[in-house]
Structures are given as structure tokens and as C-alpha cells.
Amino acid sequence: MVPDELIEKLRKIVGRERLKTSIEHRLAYSRDWAPMLASDAYIPDVVVKPKSTEEVAEIVKLANEYKVPVVPMAGLTGMGGGAVAVKGGIAIDTTGLNKILEVDTQNLTVTVQAGITIAKLNDELDKYGLWFPHDPESKRVSTIGAAIACDNDRVWR
Numbered sequence: 001m002v003p004d005e006l007i008e009k010l011r012k013i014v015g016r017e018r019l020k021t022s023i024e025h026r027l028a029y030s031r032d033w034a035p036m037l038a039s040d041a042y043i044p045d046v047v048v049k050p051k052s053t054e055e056v057a058e059i060v061k062l063a064n065e066y067k068v069p070v071v072p073m074a075g076l077t078g079m080g081g082g083a084v085a086v087k088g089g090i091a092i093d094t095t096g097l098n099k100i101l102e103v104d105t106q107n108l109t110v111t112v113q114a115g116i117t118i119a120k121l122n123d124e125l126d127k128y129g130l131w132f133p134h135d136p137e138s139k140r141v142s143t144i145g146a147a148i149a150c151d152n153d154r155v156w157r
């Protein structure tokens with residue numbers, strides 16, 4: 001499904017260490033917490049772990065060019081099967097995008113990369129006497145990007 005030529009181009013974007021094609025690595029990205037049969041694992045063809053928005057943009061541009069599906073995957077604690085590569089393709093592991101870019105205490109806003117966990121964000125905000133109120137039990141691994149994508153807990157809007 002993902003041609004070798006595309007894998008090579010992806011490797012040029014993220015480097016050897018942040019691109020995985022072994023079955024052991026890909027199996028780890030084959031399901032989230034949705035109730036599924038053991039036989040229901042959907043294995044992506046390749047996993048990439050970008051560290052910047054620019055890398056994500058380049059990956060998605062290439063996926064579009066080759067007409068290969070992409071699935072963003074973060075903590076994989078979603079319970080609806082959203083982070084599952086049902087048609088294979090490229091799994092984009094967003095957990096390398098884990099930086100806080102700006103805390104604006106005046107306007108009570110924070111700018112973060114999508115893969116930061118809710119727990120890490122709140123550990124940092126605690127230094128300013130602030131907190132982000134969406135507080136799922138999965139906070140040690142679940143991310144801001146997924147919370148926005150899933151529209152979790154409208155309390156933080």
C-alpha cells in the first residue's frame with residue numbers, strides 16, 4: 001500500500017530513528033482502547049514521529065501526492081477507534097510534538113504543540129498558578145490535540 005519510494009521520502013523528512021516499518025513497531029499502533037476483537041488489529045504500513053509542524057506538513061503533502069491515508073495517533077487511549085488505520089497507510093505519532101510555545105498569563109491563553117499530554121501541560125501551568133480544566137483519567141498519556149479533535153469535555157471552551 002505504501003511504496004518503498006514514499007517510505008524513502010518520509011525517511012528524508014523525519015530521519016531514520018523516527019520512522020518505523022518493523023512489524024513489532026507497527027503492531028504497537030494497531031489499536032486504541034475501543035472494544036475490538038483480538039483479530040481486529042489494523043496495522044499501519046509505516047509509523048512516523050514528526051517533531052515540528054513543518055515536518056507534519058511535508059508528510060501530509062506527500063501522502064496526498066501518493067494518495068495514501070494518514071491517521072494521527074497520540075496516546076491511543078481513545079475509546080471510539082478513531083486512531084486506527086483501518087485502511088493502512090501512514091500513522092503519524094504526534095507525541096514528539098510536545099512543547100509549550102507560549103503561556104500568556106495576561107490573556108489566560110497557552111499555545112502548545114498538539115502532542116503534549118494534559119498532565120505535562122498542567123504540571124507547567126501549575127508554575128503560574130493556572131490549570132487547564134479538562135482532566136481525564138487518561139491525562140498522563142492523552143494529549144491536547146486529541147482532546148480538540150474529539151471535542152472532549154466542552155467545559156474548557
Ligand SMILES: Cc1cc2nc3c(=O)[nH]c(=O)nc-3n(C[C@H](O)[C@H](O)[C@H](O)COP(=O)(O)OP(=O)(O)OC[C@H]3O[C@@H](n4cnc5c(N)ncnc54)[C@H](O)[C@@H]3O)c2cc1C
Nearest residue numbers: 074075076077078082083114136137138142143145146149
Ligand atoms: C483509562 C482511560 C480513562 C479515560 N478517561 C477519560 C475521561 O475521564 N474523560 C474523557 O473525556 N476521556 C477519557 N478517556 C478517553 C480518552 O482518553 C480521550 O478520548 C482522549 O482525548 C484520547 O487522547 P489520546 O491522546 O490518547 O488520543 P488518541 O486515542 O491517540 O486519538 C484520539 C482521536 O484523536 C485523533 N487525533 C489525535 N491527535 C490528533 C491531532 N494532533 N490532530 C488531529 N487529530 C488527532 C486521532 O486520530 C483519533 O481519532 C479515557 C480513556 C482511558 C483508556
